[in-house]
Amino acid sequence: MANEQLSALIDATNTAVQEAKDDLTKLDQAIGDGDHGLNMARGFAAIEQDRDKILAKPLGPALQAAGMTLVMKVGGASGPLYGSLLMAMGKAAPEGEPDRASLADMLGAGVEAVKKRGKSDRGAKTMLDVLIPVQEALADGADIAKIRQVADDAAEATIPMVATKGRASYLGERSAGHLDPGAASSRLLLQTVCDVIEG
C-alpha cells in the first residue's frame, strides 16, 4: 500500500468517525454505555495527530503504531479491540505492497486478535459480526462493490441479534431490535477503506 494511500486512509477514517460520532453515540446509548462515538472520535483524532510519526514507517509498523495509539487513547473497550485489530494486521503485513491475498491474511489475523481480546466470536452481536463476513468475502475474491454489500448486510443483521458480549449483554433479550454500535463503526471504517481504495 503506497504511503499516499495510508495518508488518505488516516484522513478519511478520522473524518468519517468524527462525522458519525453522534450517530454512534446514539446507538450506544440504546444498548451500551453511550460512549462509543466519543471514544472512537478521540482515538481517530489521536491517530491524525500522530500521522507524521505513523507515516514515517512502512505499512506493518505503521498499522501497529496506529493500533497502539487507539489502545492508549480511546478509554473504552473499543480501544483495545480496534487497537488489537490494527496491531495484528500490522504484524501480518508483508514487506512490500500487499496484494489481495495478503490483505485477506492481514484482516484474518486482525479478526483472530479481536476474538481473543474480546473473548468472543460470531453471533454475539459485536463488531466481529461485520469483520468476519467481510474477511471471508475478501478471501473469496469479492470485488469492492460486493465487499460493501457484505459489510452493510452484516451490520444490519446484528439488529435482531441478542447480545451475549459487552455491555449490551446486560440487557439480554432487550438488546434485540438495535443495531450494534461496534458493528456500525466497523461497517463505517470498512466502507471508508473501500472509498479510499476506489479513490
Place this chain on the structure above:
Amino acid sequence: MSQSPPTVGLVIVSHSSDVARGTAEMARQMVGDEVTIVHCGGDPDGGLGTDVSKIVEAIDQAWSEAGVAILVDLGGAETNSEMAVEMQPAERQDRIRILNAPVVEGAVMAAAEAAGGSPLSAVQATAEELMGQP
C-alpha cells in the same frame, strides 16, 4: 531489623475515578498501610472510562514481589486492564491477576486476605468466592 514478607498489591480500576477512589478508601479502612492499594479511573480526557496508560502506572505503583491483583468494574475496564498487563515485563505477567469479582466487595476481601500475607492465588480465590454465592 527483620523485614516482613511482601504483601500482594491491589489495583482498583473503575470507569469512574470517584468509584475507584472510594473503593480504595474502603479497602484501606480494612487494612491500613499493610497493603499497597492504588486506584485509577476515568478516560484519558477525564470522563467516564478507563485508560491503559493510567492502569500501567497503577500496576507499577502497586508492584510487589508477591504480585498484584486487579479489581475491575465493567467491560472496558477489564479489556484495558488485560492490555496493560500485557505491556508489563514478561517476568511480571505471571504475578498479575485480574480478579473475577465485584469491584467494591472484591477489593475489600482481597485487601483483607492480602494483609494476612497470603499468596496471590489465595487473594484471588477469596475475592472470587464472592461470585460463587447463590
